[in-house]
Amino acid sequence: MDAAQTTLSKRILSIDILRGLVMIIMALDHTRDFFHIGAMTGDPLNPDTTTGMLFFTRWITHFCAPTFVFLSGLSAYLSAQGKSPGLASAFLLKRGLWLIFIELAIITFGLTFNPGYNFIILQVIWAIGASMIFLAIFSRVLSYKVILLIGLLLVFGHNLFNLFPAPKDPAAGMLLKVFFTASGTVVPLSANHFVGVFYAILLWTGVMFVGYGVGSWYRKGYDAERRRRNLLMMGFLTVFIFVALRLINVYGDPVPRKEYDDLFKDLLSFFNVNKYPPSLQYIAMTLGPAMLFLAVIEKVSNWFTRITAVYGAVPFFYYVLHFYLLHILLVIVFFATGHSSKEIVQVPFMFRPVAFGFGLPIVYFIWMAVVASLYLPCRWFKHYKETHRQWWLRYV
Structure with missing residues (x-):
């Protein structure tokens, strides 16, 4: 391996380390959803x-989705190197459509365990898939610099919609929610079937576009x-930017910071920014440290970076498995703690009654056990991807 290839490998490793770290932290939030007594x-x-x-x-997991989407854009730029714009665009389009399908069919079932799909949940994979479709369209005809500029405009300008009243037309209002302001928007499909749109598309598209632009710093x-x-x-x-906007408390978050006569509550309020939809302050709070981490971690190699890089090398594989493992554990604990089949049908998660769960120490124990149990499967699949060339491996 020559010097250029060695440098490239180190750069990719730093990306995998950060991605693996946020994947590990992400599982904590989903463990809390399933097992914490107060989650519902x-x-x-x-x-x-x-x-x-x-x-x-809860707050530490805020860093996961923005960093993951940002790195998805960065990785999209790297994967396009050496390809024609047409081939790179076609791959992004197919991968985006594939991810939306996975969100609808696989992730939704892993979250709900509802075979009737009465409640379809659109979250980060949906947002990434839709954003990849937009990136496929724009990257075919625009330079990475223009895409970066569009991303910055979306990230910095989308909170302007909070300053104006919502459209009176129902169709226009729904489109605005899906693309810009979704914060738990539930769309009825029938009397018993609903779609929950929890990630507004274009705000996450902006984050992906910024990542795509930053990807140019990692080119050979x-x-x-x-x-x-x-x-x-x-x-x-x-x-x-985050600190300044938070102190000014005028723009960048749909819910202004609340002030208390209590220093501790004031501190919590300062960092309590809006994720649904992701505000400018939320994105700045999370992506700033992510970029600093990338800068610092590139020259670091130890047992911790080697472990996190394994999870980061196969994030899709890990993401799907951790939902199913958590929910299977939930079913086991559900019956082991004396709950009956009459309590199974719950919204949004089956086997997750409202009056159910444990304190944080148990939640943390389950989280660490789940993450540890997925290390060997992830390491195996990482090796499999590195030693096999089947076409479908490019999509997982």
């Missing part, structure tokens, strides 16, 4: 009712020190 009845981010540990447990031949400086500068600038 309280808001862990409400300074009036939460505790410091509960707030942190790009100076590693210059890339590190770029990441540090943009990371610190993004964190500064």
Whole structure:
């Protein structure tokens, strides 16, 4: 392996490390959803009712979706290198459609265990898939610089919609929700079937477009020190933007920061930014540290980075498996704790009654056990992808 290939491998490894880390943290939030006693009845981010540990447990997982979408855009840029615009665009289009199908058919069932698909859940995989379709269209005819500019405009400008009243026309209002302002929008398909749109498309498209633009810093031949400086500068600038907007408290989040006569609650309120839909402040709070992490981790190699890189190399495989493993564990615990079949049909998750669950120590134990149990399967599949060339491996 020559020097250029070695450098490229290190760069990709740093991406896998960050992606693996956010995948591990992401599982904590889903474990909390399934197993925490208050997951169905309280808001862990409400300074009036939460505790410091509960707030942190939910807040730390805020970093997962933006970082994952950002890295998806970055990886899309890298995968396009050496391909014609047409071939790269066609792959993104097919992968985007595939991801939407997986969200509808596989992820929804893993979340709900409802064979009737009465409640279809559209979350991050849906947003990534739809964003890839937009990226397929734009990347075919536009440069990465223009795509980066469009991404920045979407990220910085989408909160302008919060300043104007919603359209009176129902169809226009629904389109605005799906593309810009979705925050748990439920669309009825029939009396017994619904679609929950939890991720507004174009806001996440903006994050992916920014990642695609940043991907140019990872192309072959790009100076590693210059890339590190770029990441540090943009990371610190993004964190500064978050802090400044949060202090000014006028723009960048649909729910203004609430002030308390309590220092601890004020601190929690400062970091309690809006994810559904993701506000500018939310994106700045999460992507700034992500870029700083990329800058720092590129030259680090130890047992921790080697383990996290395994999860990050096969994120789709891990993502699907962890939902099914968590839900199977939920079914076992459901019956083991004396619940009956009469309590199975619950919304949105079957086998998850409202009055069910454990404290945070048990939640953390289950989370660590699930993540640890997936390490060997992920390592096996990583090796399989590296040693096999079947066409379908490009989509998982």
